[in-house]
Amino acid sequence: MPTLSSNRYGKARVRLSKITRLETHHVFTEYTVDALLDGAFEATYIDGDNKDVLPTDTIKNTVYALAKSHSLSSPEAFALDLSEHYLKHAPAATQADVSISMRDWQRMSFAGDAHPFAYNGASQELRTTQVIRSKDSMAITGGIAELPILKTTDSAFVGFLKDEYTVLPEERDRIMATKLTATWRYNTSGVDYNHCYTIIRTALLQCFADHQSESLQHTLFAMGTAALEACRAIESIHMVMPNVHNFPFDLGRFGIENKNEIFFPADEPHGYIEGTVTR
Amino acid sequence: MPTLSSNRYGKARVRLSKITRLETHHVFTEYTVDALLDGAFEATYIDGDNKDVLPTDTIKNTVYALAKSHSLSSPEAFALDLSEHYLKHAPAATQADVSISMRDWQRMSFAGDAHPFAYNGASQELRTTQVIRSKDSMAITGGIAELPILKTTDSAFVGFLKDEYTVLPEERDRIMATKLTATWRYNTSGVDYNHCYTIIRTALLQCFADHQSESLQHTLFAMGTAALEACRAIESIHMVMPNVHNFPFDLGRFGIENKNEIFFPADEPHGYIEGTVTR
C-alpha cells in the first residue's frame, strides 16, 4: 500500500489591500499572501474524510478578517500572527508556512511634498517575508525580490577554467546586471523588521555598486558579507543573482569599432548564480 | 484572384543598450525597438520574389549600427533618424513605423549622492515613442506606458444608468487605481522631447492626485486637459486607463464592520476606459 510521505495545502495568491487613515495622510498597503499547512491530513488524502481540513476558502477569509484589526506595521508581523492563528484553528496542522510579498507603492511627490493619498507603483521590486512555524519552533525570513540592478564598469571575468567548448573571451570591463532576490534569516523574533529591511537593502546595493568584481559569485559573497555586517539580527542570507547578459554587438562586420559601448541585452539564456552566506 | 489589401513587415523586440562615458559618470540607456515597413511589397507576398525586401536581420543590425554614432538623447530623436534611414534603404517602402520603449534605469543614490555608474531598474514604467514617416509626412508621438497609479479617496461613482442587471452600489468614496498608458501627438518636430515628457508626466500625475473624480472617465478627460495645458507642443493625447478594482471584502459575515478599509485587488475582470482629448 502506498503511503503519503509529504503533504501540504492552503491558499496561494491571496491579495489584500488596506487603507489606514491617519490625520495627515493615508497609508495604503498591498500584500499578496500564500498560507500553507502541513500535518496529519492523511484522512482526506487516503480516505476522502475532510473532518480535519480547514477549507482553503477559510484560510483566505482569515487573511482579510485579521487584517482589519492588525496594524500591518510590517509583513513579518502579519505573517507571524497569521501563522499562529492557523496552527490554533487547524489542530491537525503541525506546521504553518505563511509567505507575504509587499508591493512598493510610494506616495506621489510634487515639488518635494508627498501627496497625502495618491500613490504610484514605484517599482517591480517586492519586499518579502516567510514565517514557518510549528508548535515549538519558528523560522522568520525577510527579503527582497525582483530588483533589477546593473553597473557599467568595475566588473571583470578572467582566469576561468577552459575546456574544448570554451570560447568566451576574458573580459576586464563588462556590464554586470542582475535581478536580485535575497532572503535573510532572522536569529530572533521581536526585532524591528522595517529597520533591518532598510539597512540590509542599502548594504546590498552599496556593496554591489562599490565592489571591484572578479565574477558575479565574488560580488554575491561580498554583498552577503555586507548584509551580515549591517544587521546583527540576521544569521544568514541567501541570494539568487541571475547574470542578465548584455552582449557587445559585433559592429566590426560593418567597419565600425564598438568600443564597449553598444550591447544587446538578452533574457534567455542567462547565467544563474546562487549562494548562502552565514555568520 | 485575391489581392493583398494591406501589408507590413519588420523586426520587433530589438533590444539595445548603450554606455555613454562622461567625465563625471556613465549614462546607461536601454531601448526596445520595433521597426516596421509597408509599401509596394507585392512581389514577395504574391510571387515569392524578395528583390525589394530588406531583410529583418538588416533592420535589426541598423538599430545597433546607428546607435553607435547617435547620442540617444531622446527615444524620439533616435526613432526619427531610424525611420529616415529605413525609407532611404528600402525604396519599395512607402512608410516606416518605428516604436521605442525606454526602460527606467535610475542611478543608485547613497546619502543623497548619485552613484557614477550603478543603476537600479526603478520602475516597470516605460517611456515610449512612435514615429510614422512617409516620403512627405511624419507623425511623432511620445508616451508613458505601464505606470500603476492609485488614490485612496476623492473618487466617486454615483448617478449611473441602471438596468435589470445593475446591482453595483453607488459609492462616494472608493479607491481609484489604474495602470496608465498615455500617448500624445506632437504638432511639430524639433521640440525638446525630454522636457515635454517631464512636464506632461507631472501634469498627468498631479491632476490624477488632485481631481475630485466622479468617474474614471471624468478623471481621464481632466488629465488630458491638464497635459494639453502643460505643453503647447502637443495637439492631442490618448489615454487608456483600466479600472483596476479594489473591492471591499465582505467582513459583515463574520460580525466585523469593514469601514472602507479592507479590500481585495483583482486584475481580471477589469474596467476599461479610453479616450482622446484634442486641443
Add this chain to the structure above:
Amino acid sequence: MPTLSSNRYGKARVRLSKITRLETHHVFTEYTVDALLDGAFEATYIDGDNKDVLPTDTIKNTVYALAKSHSLSSPEAFALDLSEHYLKHAPAATQADVSISMRDWQRMSFAGDAHPFAYNGASQELRTTQVIRSKDSMAITGGIAELPILKTTDSAFVGFLKDEYTVLPEERDRIMATKLTATWRYNTSGVDYNHCYTIIRTALLQCFADHQSESLQHTLFAMGTAALEACRAIESIHMVMPNVHNFPFDLGRFGIENKNEIFFPADEPHGYIEGTVTR
C-alpha cells in the same frame, strides 16, 4: 476648450464557464469576453455626470445572465446577442464591440473513447471572434490566435535586397516557425460559424505545410488565398505571423560540422510579418 475626440469604455477579461449537461456527456465551454461601448458619453468625461453610463459591473453581469439561456453554440452567436443587448440597454452607445476568445478544452480520450465529462486543456491556441455593431451596421470576424506552427523544410529566403548592414546569408533550407494569429471577416451573418472555423483552420494549416515557401510573406499570402478558397462566407483574412527564429548554432568553432541540424530558438527579437488578403 479641449474636446473629447474619441472614447470607449467597458469591461475586459470577463471569464465565463458553462456546463451543458447532455444525455451522453457534458459540454464544457470557457470564454473570455471583452465588451466595450462608444458613443455620446461626453457628459461623464467632461462634466462627471454618469446618467448615461451603464456600469462596467453591469456589462459584466450581463455576460453571465445571458449565458444562462444562450446555447453558446459558437462564440460568434454569443457575441452577436451580447452586442445587441448592450446597444439596447445603453441608449447613448452608438457602437458595441464584443470580443470573445474560447479556450480549447478537449474531452479526454482513453482507448479511443471520449470521456463523458473529463477534459484537458489541449492547446494554448484560442478561437476568437469580434462583433462590432452599431444601429445599422455590423461587422463579424472569426479567428485563431496563439497557434504555434513550424516546418523543418520547404522554406527558403534568398534574392533579397542588400545594403551596408546586410550580412544574412541566403538560405534555401531553413526552419520556418511562427505563432499564427488570423482573423477573417464574414461577408454575411447567419452562416455556420463552427463549420467555417474548421475548414478555414484546416486550409491555413495544410497550405502552411505544403507551400514551397520563398519567404514568410509568400506563405502568408498563399495561406490567405487558401482560406478564401475554402470558405465562400468570408471576404478577407488578416494574418499576423511573427518569424520565430531558430538560428543554426555555430559548432564550427569546436570542429563540429552542423549540417542544418542544431539550432537555438529565440523569442526576441523576432521578425514580424502581417498582411490582409481580400477576395
Add this chain to the structure above:
Amino acid sequence: MPTLSSNRYGKARVRLSKITRLETHHVFTEYTVDALLDGAFEATYIDGDNKDVLPTDTIKNTVYALAKSHSLSSPEAFALDLSEHYLKHAPAATQADVSISMRDWQRMSFAGDAHPFAYNGASQELRTTQVIRSKDSMAITGGIAELPILKTTDSAFVGFLKDEYTVLPEERDRIMATKLTATWRYNTSGVDYNHCYTIIRTALLQCFADHQSESLQHTLFAMGTAALEACRAIESIHMVMPNVHNFPFDLGRFGIENKNEIFFPADEPHGYIEGTVTR
C-alpha cells in the same frame, strides 16, 4: 568571518532545437535546459579567483555540442549524458543538476495522415526531467508540467472543519480543475523513459477522470497510487495540483436560477494542494 554555506551556478533557459531527418519524416525536438553545478567553488566567491569556474557560456555551448551526436531519444537520456560531462570537465564540482523541459510539438495530421515535416505546438503541457548526479550517486526524475485538466462532475467537498471564518457551503457536485505538475523518481537507471512517461501520464489522467473525488487531496493520492501501480520503475511521485476555482455566479440577484451551470473561473487566489505518494 562569514562562510559560504551553500553555492550553485550554471546556465538557465538554454533553448535547443534539433532536426533529425529520417527517410519517411523529420523529427523535430525542442528542449529548454538548465544546468547547474555546486561544489568547492569558494575561491571564486571569497577571493575572486575563477580558476575552477567553467564559464556558464561553456556550459551553454556544451548543450549544443553534445546534442549534435546525441539521439535525444528522451530528455532523461540527454540529461544523464550532460550531467556526466559536466562533472568530468569541472573537477571542483561535486554535483551536477540538469533539468530539461520538452515542448509538445506534434506532427500536423491531415485526413488521418501525419505530415512528414510540419508541426503544431499542440499544448502548453511540458514533459520534464531532472538528473542530479554526484561522483557516486544519481537521482533521476521524469515529469509533466503545466497540464490543465478539469472535470465537470464526480467531485465533492463536504464534512470539512469549520471555524468562525468558515462560510463555504458544502458541495456534492462541483467542477474540479487544476494545472497538473507531477514528478516521479525512478528507482533505477536504464529504463524505457518514454514508455514510462506514456503509461504514467495515462494512469494519472484516467484516475483523475474516473475518481469519485471527496477533495482534491483525495484525488491527488489516488492519482499517485495509480501511477505507482502503472509503472514499477518509479519509487515515488510528487504532485502539485492548484485548485483552479470555477465559482458559481450569483444569478439569483436577477431572478434567474443558476442550476450549477454558469461559473466564473479565477486564477487568483487559488487553492494549493501538494503531496508525495511513495511505494
